[in-house]
Amino acid sequence: MGAGYPESLSMVRGFAQAVAANREYLTQLDAEIGDADHGINMDRGMSAVVPKVEALTDHDISGLFRTVAMTLISTVGGASGPLYGTVFLQLASSLKGRSEVGLGEWAEAVSAAVAAVQSRGKAQPGDKTMVDALLPAAEALQAAQAEGVPFSEGLARATKAAHGGMEATIPLVARRGRASYLGERSAGHQDPGATSSWLLMEAAEAAFAKGK
């Protein structure tokens, strides 16, 4: 079982919808330990992404993710623009030439994306950033692949791992991003970027699980 272009497009649409639906929530989380714009930023970016990807005529998965990446980079700004741009740029390069994505490819692509985010942003696990949701998701996908579970099962585990990672950011003291300026006061609040990353994994699960 694998996901083709339609599922990949549907994943992008689904992420855009999830971000729009959670715009206030993500912004509120950012208000607590940042500058109250994460939901606004991501929504501005994904709202710009949707018409761009709908207009694509060359139905290539890598090209799709590249378009998402370039659009996020040029519309979001902030930390999340380059970082989510990096995520999608890396997905695009990992999936270059593929017309179908299975558990193995997706596990590799997500792992490479997390690595790219870490190399751009220098965040370690436990620094209270999106890495704390993305890395457990990548590890869950890799483990699922090793165990040979179905794609849909692997996707579900990734979402769950991202969710767990996101919740685990609550007690952490931030060391990267704006929240780090609050020092100890950042503890007790969930990281907004980890939250949007969980939404991304959820969108991937919902869209890819529909692939034949």
Next chain:
Amino acid sequence: MGAGYPESLSMVRGFAQAVAANREYLTQLDAEIGDADHGINMDRGMSAVVPKVEALTDHDISGLFRTVAMTLISTVGGASGPLYGTVFLQLASSLKGRSEVGLGEWAEAVSAAVAAVQSRGKAQPGDKTMVDALLPAAEALQAAQAEGVPFSEGLARATKAAHGGMEATIPLVARRGRASYLGERSAGHQDPGATSSWLLMEAAEAAFAKGK
């Protein structure tokens, strides 16, 4: 029966106390239709007056009122500084050379003070200013003098007239002073300067009525 220097000094002290006690009230009235400083202004002035008059060695009524006037003029600012300064300057000049003040002298002095305020500030009765409290008081004193009632009775009538004039400012639309900028919106509020003028008449009554 007349008031001497001690009663005149006591009137000044009493007015200072009344202003201090009504500092917030006068300021609140001014907040409604002005710039929220009448109580502050008058209290700054009368607080400066008290040590100045306590220090006077030459116990002359006219000199006392002149000191009050000059101190108000140099410490109050705003509209009320020059206007109350004018009141006391005129009292000083009307009572020049007198060591005792009776109903006749007081009626003349207050009437001259109102006239001086009107000539400085160009306010007509009904313009919603201190004139609306002072003028009825002056007229009541003149009438009392004509009727030949005792000083204490004349003073009581003056206070009452000032109070009535003050209350009568409530429905008026201001034509002078800051309240005039509010146009129709100034109606329904009591004029702060008329209120402090009533306090002045009350202080005069309380102090002079004790004179032998």
Next chain:
Amino acid sequence: MKKLINRPEDVVREELEGIAAAHSDRVRVSLDPYYVMRADAPVQGKVAVVSGGGSGHEPMHGGFVGMGMLDAACPGEVFTSPTPDQILAATKAVSGGAGVLHIVKNYTGDILNFEMAADLAKEDGILVEAVVTNDDVAVQDSLYTAGRRGVGVTVLAEKICGAAAEGGRSLSEVAELCRKVNANGRTMGMALTSCTVPAAGKPTFELGEDEMELGIGIHGEPGRERRQLATADEIVEVLATTVVDDLPFKSGDRVLAFVNGMGGTPLIELYVVYRALDRFLKGRGIAIERNLVGPYITSLEMAGTSITLLRLDDELVRLWDAPVNTPGLRWGA
């Protein structure tokens, strides 16, 4: 009340001490009585320009003391006109023998205190002329009232008269020029929030989350009218229409457009207002030839704006462009 102050009764003195410490290169400050004067005053043979009024409108007037603008400014307590002795002392200190112009905003208190001071200065042999600014179109004008308030045009008059005095004009010429500026300028303001007089400790008025005051002055006083909150474009439409229709400013007129912040409104919003004003005036065929955008005549921390238009001619443009070097306004020097 949340303010960066110590005791309310010390605010004005401490502000003046701060100005003295910060700007001793350009101004000297007297603390008894309060006034701010040019460091090089009196300038012999030059008409001296003096203004003053309540504090709480910073940078006006103390921030406008310096070469090319005011010779002295007399700050009263917050929103309270200065006293005659301050004005007299400042007038004497900067008088350079060519006379002194008093620029007085039309408020009962300012008028009365400046009048008393002028009388005293004349007794001392100083030639004084007073010009009253009264540019606020929110207030209905009439012989039988206190008349219109002096607001935004005062800043422009101080700059322009300062330049003229610097250029050697006589007292009557500078006074005449001041009347000309006042006659050709109009202002209207609005507030999104009230402000708190330090000594009063609480806001002068309360405004709902969806309300604004139209036709305010600069003393935290309520406006002529309370209205439903509107967009910047709608607000500018109301203010600018009233201002333009009053003079009236006509198609073909050249103007200086002054978008003023009331103290608590950030610059980002003032540029949104300026954009709307620019479009509005273009629509009326009125050309903005000079502009000023920022908090120059404020009402403590009030949020809001006022729009001032001044009809220009070549003389006014030249004087506006002349060098000025004050803490609050500076160019060409």
Next chain:
Amino acid sequence: MKKLINRPEDVVREELEGIAAAHSDRVRVSLDPYYVMRADAPVQGKVAVVSGGGSGHEPMHGGFVGMGMLDAACPGEVFTSPTPDQILAATKAVSGGAGVLHIVKNYTGDILNFEMAADLAKEDGILVEAVVTNDDVAVQDSLYTAGRRGVGVTVLAEKICGAAAEGGRSLSEVAELCRKVNANGRTMGMALTSCTVPAAGKPTFELGEDEMELGIGIHGEPGRERRQLATADEIVEVLATTVVDDLPFKSGDRVLAFVNGMGGTPLIELYVVYRALDRFLKGRGIAIERNLVGPYITSLEMAGTSITLLRLDDELVRLWDAPVNTPGLRWGA
């Protein structure tokens, strides 16, 4: 939310249109992508100085574009770093062949976006150096964290580097100078109120009537610590002590003292703060040789202040005093 705006999503564009309308004598504005550049850019043979960051800090950075300061500024959305394509376009537009200095405030987003832009500009054959400002002593510094924020020193660095570039210094010299300014400057800020991001529609945080935030940045973020409201003198004592002890500034040092308003604090309060700072530094034997008092790096309508000290030497004094002609900072021109 009470603001002089139209739709929240249009604030930055409309602000830029306002700047374009008001200051076309000195700057040109690109709306796609957003940037503000000197009207006379590119200046051939001169190092170009470019900065940028989220909007909401006006006059920084757009107000500092002009002769003697920035060649271009890239405004992001409110409190959001600009995107690489904006920075790239601005960099290309002002590049005069002598290289471009990027002055970047230390925020993850600013760093990442400027880095991407610099990579792209280099591909286009433009010499770019980036210097990161990180002067905020409220934040504990460490290799393992995002480090200190760039705040008030950024304004001073832009002025000083702009003067050096104007004076013909090379890119590496101007970059070195920028690092020197950053190394010798320290800042700490506090807030009396929060501010409201237009798109968010409500205050970023809530503060009680008797509370303040200490150690804030410039993005409406809460500070490091919430404390009981204090007097201006006490607040200055805390801020200045932290700033002075950090570098540390020592007796005999000459400094530039910058008392900044956060956007909603009126000038009268900033002078009360300046007075306290002046006294504090005198007590430590530190001489204020230059100063800047006003809202120059703001957080929308937040009430509060920040104190920046920069240790001066003759070179920095000379460059600070050099002529500058921007909408937000002007002298000598």
